[in-house]
Amino acid sequence: MKEKESSRPTQEAEYLLEYGRRKIRMCADTFKDLAGVFEQSSSEEGKDIPEKADEREDYFLRRQLKGTRCLLADNLREMAGIMDHVAADKIEFIRMGGRRQKQMVKAMNGEGLIVSDLYFIKRQGERLLISLSVGVKKKDKSVTVEEIAGYLSVLLNMRLMPGHRNPYFVGNTPAQLYFEEEPSYCYMTGTARAVKEGEQVSGDTFSFYEGDEGILTAILSDGMGSGEKALKDSEAIVENMERFLEAGLPVSTGIQALNSMMSAQEPDENMSTLDVCRFDLYEGNASFYKVGAACSFLKHGVYVEKIQSDTLPLGVFPRIESKPVERTLSDGDMIIIVSDGAMEHWPEGDGESALLDFIGRTDTDSPVDMANRILRFVIEKCQGHIRDDMTVLAVGIWENQLEDND
Numbered sequence: 001m002k003e004k005e006s007s008r009p010t011q012e013a014e015y016l017l018e019y020g021r022r023k024i025r026m027c028a029d030t031f032k033d034l035a036g037v038f039e040q041s042s043s044e045e046g047k048d049i050p051e052k053a054d055e056r057e058d059y060f061l062r063r064q065l066k067g068t069r070c071l072l073a074d075n076l077r078e079m080a081g082i083m084d085h086v087a088a089d090k091i092e093f094i095r096m097g098g099r100r101q102k103q104m105v106k107a108m109n110g111e112g113l114i115v116s117d118l119y120f121i122k123r124q125g126e127r128l129l130i131s132l133s134v135g136v137k138k139k140d141k142s143v144t145v146e147e148i149a150g151y152l153s154v155l156l157n158m159r160l161m162p163g164h165r166n167p168y169f170v171g172n173t174p175a176q177l178y179f180e181e182e183p184s185y186c187y188m189t190g191t192a193r194a195v196k197e198g199e200q201v202s203g204d205t206f207s208f209y210e211g212d213e214g215i216l217t218a219i220l221s222d223g224m225g226s227g228e229k230a231l232k233d234s235e236a237i238v239e240n241m242e243r244f245l246e247a248g249l250p251v252s253t254g255i256q257a258l259n260s261m262m263s264a265q266e267p268d269e270n271m272s273t274l275d276v277c278r279f280d281l282y283e284g285n286a287s288f289y290k291v292g293a294a295c296s297f298l299k300h301g302v303y304v305e306k307i308q309s310d311t312l313p314l315g316v317f318p319r320i321e322s323k324p325v326e327r328t329l330s331d332g333d334m335i336i337i338v339s340d341g342a343m344e345h346w347p348e349g350d351g352e353s354a355l356l357d358f359i360g361r362t363d364t365d366s367p368v369d370m371a372n373r374i375l376r377f378v379i380e381k382c383q384g385h386i387r388d389d390m391t392v393l394a395v396g397i398w399e400n401q402l403e404d405n406d
Contacts, residue, residue, distance in 0.1 A: 024083050082253060094120040094128075104155050111151055112137050114174065127181055127214070127282070130160065135174035142169040149179055164210070183214045183281035185329070185397050190367030192375035194390040196226045196341070203230025204339045204391040205238045209245055214282050217245055218393055220275040220293070222339040224313075226389055233272045237314065241276065251276050251289050255314075255322040259291070262315025271313040275337055279329070279397065286335060287324040292316075294343045295352055297336040297359050298327055304360040306352065331399040334370060341388030342378045354381065367394035 096104070096118040108115040114135045121129040130152065136143055145162040148170065153160045163178035170177070195202045203223040210216045221237040223230030237258055244254030255274065262272070275293035279286050288296060292313030298305040307325050314320070336359060343351040358377050364370050371394040378390060 029080070082249060082257065092122045094122065096120065104152075107155055108134075108151060109137075112141070113143065113148070113151075116174070117176075121178075129163065130156075130179045131176065133174045133176050134170050136171055139172055142171040144169055145177060148177065152179055180214065181282075182400065184400055185279075185281045185284050186400050187216055187279065187281065187398070188367050188396045189218075190369070190371040190394040190396075192371035192392045194341075194375060194379060194386050196389050197386050199227045199389075201228060201231050202389040202391065203227060203234060204341075204389045205231065205234035206391055206393055207238050207242060208395075209242050211245060214280070216279040216281060216395070217251075218275075218277045218279075218335070218337055218395055220337055220339060220391060220393060222273040222275075222293070222341070222389070222391075224271045230272075230389070237272055237274055241274070251278060251287070251324070252322045255289060255291060256320060259314050259320045260318070263318045271315050273313050273340065275339075277335060277337060277395070278324075279335075279395065284329045284397070284399075286327045286329055288327070289322055289324050291320065291322065294338050294340045296338070297356065298329075299334040299336065299359055300330060301332075302360050304356050306356055329397050331397070332365070333397050334367060335395045335397075336370065336374065337393040337395075338374070339389060339391040341386075341390040342374070342392060345382055345385070345387040347383060348381065351378070351381075365396065367396045370394040370396075 095101075101118050104118065105115050114137055115132055117131070117133045119131045121131050134148060145166045145168060149160045149162050159182040160179040161182045163180055166177050167175055189208050191206065193202055193204070203226045204220065205223070206218070206220040208216060208218055219238050219241050221234035223232070223234035223237075240258060240261075241251075241254050244257065245251070255276070258274065271292070273292040273294075274289070275291075275296070276289040277286060277296065278289075286298070288307045288309075290296075290307075290309035291311050293309070295306050295308035298307060305327075307327070309325070311321060338355070342355070346354065348354070355374065355378070359370075359374070362370060362373055364373070371392040374392045374394075375390060378392075379386060
């Protein structure tokens with residue numbers, strides 16, 4: 001009887017999740033149907049341009065309306081695709097075995113902690129998370145989630161780390177905490193920037209986003225032009241990409257959504273670039289997505305590989321190809337991502353080849369040092385002039401070393 005009662009919350013949660021998925025899929029199907037309606041109303045064959053002025057005006061107005069309908073149909077399909085992806089995300093709650101749970105509760109109780117509701121959580125295609133409710137027995141006392149992660153690591157014989165949304169401290173009031181296996185790789189980042197001559201702010205925006213799934217994402221956007229307008233555009237792109245990642249959407253889906261957003265605006269108003277590099281800290285892989293962006297560099301010792309793509313900036317075409325370039329990383333590898341300003345306006349010619357050679361000759365393990373050296377080198381080669389905003393991002397990857405507990 002007790003077993004049935006204890007499993008009821010899990011069954012109710014699974015029912016609610018499935019109900020929510022069905023509602024989302026129904027909305028997605030509705031958007032797909034609407035997209036088909038708009039596309040069908042725009043599928044008539046175009047006629048020759050009329051000779052009379054009033055007929056020509058009507059003709060161009062209908063052409064503009066047709067383009068708007070096609071764009072709306074694409075946007076609706078994109079929204080439907082996002083909903084389908086969210087609905088397909090399945091979560092499985094696995095209750096920890098009775099004997100094992102009792103042993104853990106007893107051991108944690110010996111450390112002054114009250115523990116309950118221990119679950120393994122598994123998302124489709126992802127690693128296990130550990131969920132549990134924890135409170136401190138003694139009043140006016142608290143413990144850090146890092147300490148709790150240490151206790152769990154010993155009890156479960158696996159290296160665990162707190163999830164990103166956990167509180168830092170836990171007190172008398174029980175808190176629901178989440179822990180995940182520590183990634184195989186760790187990282188350090190470095191940045192260096194220079195603002196275009198005559199401007200007060202840089203039109204480049206960047207961020208390093210680390211989600212709960214052990215993936216670090218470097219994002220860099222170069223806004224069209226320079227100054228406040230370029231900054232506003234690039235900030236919007238980076239912020240929206242972070243929102244898509246936080247929602248658990250694939251990078252390619254986020255890129256297409258951003259491209260649709262930019263395409264809906266006035267032509268030639270916004271043609272910002274987007275550079276995204278995803279690092280899987282468990283597997284040691286990197287995925288490069290480039291939309292009109294300058295080439296990046298993968299440094300492995302003295303060997304340097306150039307990563308590039310011929311894709312045009314966001315908003316140029318309604319649809320965009322965003323196939324990633326995949327690479328496997330090794331201990332000590334470094335990724336360098338730069339904006340267009342670091343490649344162009346070189347008096348001596350090809351900036352890509354010069355940077356490729358310079359990065360290969362630069363002996364440093366520090367991403368901060370690497371980024372600063374590259375920026376100084378570029379400005380020196382441009383004879384001290386900064387004719388465009390320059391941003392250099394460097395990310396170093398190292399294998400996590402096992403601690404010797406003896």
